[in-house]
Amino acid sequence: MAGSNDLKLLGMWASPFVLRVKLALSLKGLSYEYVEEDLRTKSELLLKSNPVHKKVPVLIHNGKPVCESSVILQYIDEAFAGTGPSLLPVDPYERAMARFWAAYIDDKMMAAWNQASKAKTEEEKAEAMKQSFATVETLEGALRDCGKGKPFFGGEDVGYVDVVLGGLLGWIRANDELQGVKPFDPERTPLLAAWAERFWSLEAVEPQMPDVSKLVEFGKMLQARQAAAGEGN
Amino acid sequence: MAGGGDELKLLGMWASPFVLRVKLALSFKGLSYEYVEENLRDKSELLLKSSPVQKKVPVLIHNGKPICESQIIVQYLDEVYSTTGPSFLPVDPYERAMARFWAAFIDDKFLASWLKAGRGKTEHEKAEGLRETFAAVETLERAFKECSKGKPFFGGDSVGYLDIALGALVAWMRTAEVRHGIRLFDASRSPLLEKWVERFGKLEEVVRVMPDIDRLVEHAKLREAEVAAAAANN
Numbered sequence: 301m302a303g304s305n306d307l308k309l310l311g312m313w314a315s316p317f318v319l320r321v322k323l324a325l326s327l328k329g330l331s332y333e334y335v336e337e338d339l340r341t342k343s344e345l346l347l348k349s350n351p352v353h354k355k356v357p358v359l360i361h362n363g364k365p366v367c368e369s370s371v372i373l374q375y376i377d378e379a380f381a382g383t384g385p386s387l388l389p390v391d392p393y394e395r396a397m398a399r400f401w402a403a404y405i406d407d408k409m410m411a412a413w414n415q416a417s418k419a420k421t422e423e424e425k426a427e428a429m430k431q432s433f434a435t436v437e438t439l440e441g442a443l444r445d446c447g448k449g450k451p452f453f454g455g456e457d458v459g460y461v462d463v464v465l466g467g468l469l470g471w472i473r474a475n476d477e478l479q480g481v482k483p484f485d486p487e488r489t490p491l492l493a494a495w496a497e498r499f500w501s502l503e504a505v506e507p508q509m510p511d512v513s514k515l516v517e518f519g520k521m522l523q524a525r526q527a528a529a530g531e532g533n
Numbered sequence: 534m535a536g537g538g539d540e541l542k543l544l545g546m547w548a549s550p551f552v553l554r555v556k557l558a559l560s561f562k563g564l565s566y567e568y569v570e571e572n573l574r575d576k577s578e579l580l581l582k583s584s585p586v587q588k589k590v591p592v593l594i595h596n597g598k599p600i601c602e603s604q605i606i607v608q609y610l611d612e613v614y615s616t617t618g619p620s621f622l623p624v625d626p627y628e629r630a631m632a633r634f635w636a637a638f639i640d641d642k643f644l645a646s647w648l649k650a651g652r653g654k655t656e657h658e659k660a661e662g663l664r665e666t667f668a669a670v671e672t673l674e675r676a677f678k679e680c681s682k683g684k685p686f687f688g689g690d691s692v693g694y695l696d697i698a699l700g701a702l703v704a705w706m707r708t709a710e711v712r713h714g715i716r717l718f719d720a721s722r723s724p725l726l727e728k729w730v731e732r733f734g735k736l737e738e739v740v741r742v743m744p745d746i747d748r749l750v751e752h753a754k755l756r757e758a759e760v761a762a763a764a765a766n767n
Contacts, residue, residue: 352638352672361627364627366627366630366634367634368633368634368637370633370637371630371633371634371637372630374629374630374633375626375627375629375630378626378629379626379627392609392612392613393595393598393600393609395608395609395612396600396605396606396608396609399602399605399608400600400601400602400605403602403605404586438586
């Protein structure tokens, strides 16, 4: 199948990790077939394509599966290097910085948010929120110091870190209603708040973003399910 | 970057497997650098300034600019010194994606389970961690088969990104074997990986930087005693 670029994305509409991949494909101007998975009845194709984690997103390129959102983003950037803008910078040091902040978003910021959502007592919740906010403040600092007044983490144009963080924006807005928390509060983290507005309204981004009211509904359903399960996870 | 003015400094701690990853990468690339041993209970100004977010080792400082996180540092070295020594990541984008996928698995699943086995709060948690670690080993055995394609290393004929990522944990694994009799990569569960560990450990570039196992065993005993004492005092 010489020269064909058969792209298929296995995803789930509410997943921020899947959203990252959709955003990258959109920014690159790449066409693909999207397959919505029911995560409670995973398809043969999903199980075969991601036998290790059995999770979405999975990008299948000419029949070969790539898994894990950050791996997929870098793959798209490299396999389609001549198409559309580059996600990662050219300079190795700046690439290292981009990878660092992307890892920070996943390993520290998201981990803190997950802790906060699992907190059972008011005390635990307050402590977790404090930790959570500290990570957001660090990210604000990154945008200020590395961004140096430019509109995006990637500089003048959207880059890798913007996509990694951008994938979370739907849930960030939904959590405002679900938990009464504004993770990117314009008073406390003005740069991130402005970045969020700017990113969301990009032509290549807006159509991809999920319906926040649907996310809120989904979030409420998950909360109810968790409460019913008693202990939760 | 031909010739002089290329200054590499590594802030590390002798027992850290993450620091060892960077030492291995530097060793395979044949690069000279200044090594600074940090006292993690009394971190230097330089460390705090270079790694303000995590305050951890390893930190590689290249011509005054700091890079943090072991896997990020190894990729950085591979990209900057692309014509020096072997390339760690393959050329083909799909194979690079495979390497990154397994590197993430090594840290997020294999290592995470192992830490749970060692540091779990209850016996139940520790036992669960150990089970998960063995399951991860079986998955890694399959990964080795896929990536090596019959060749001696994850990287093929020569050492690659995954050999370094996993190879740096070998010293810790040997320590666990000495202390607890637990052999993670054994002939019945993971015959290919068992042979790979021997092979990797004999490489000149590895012998050069591998920490002394007896010293690691003593260090592990001390740390465990400290943790137990702290728990008893709570």
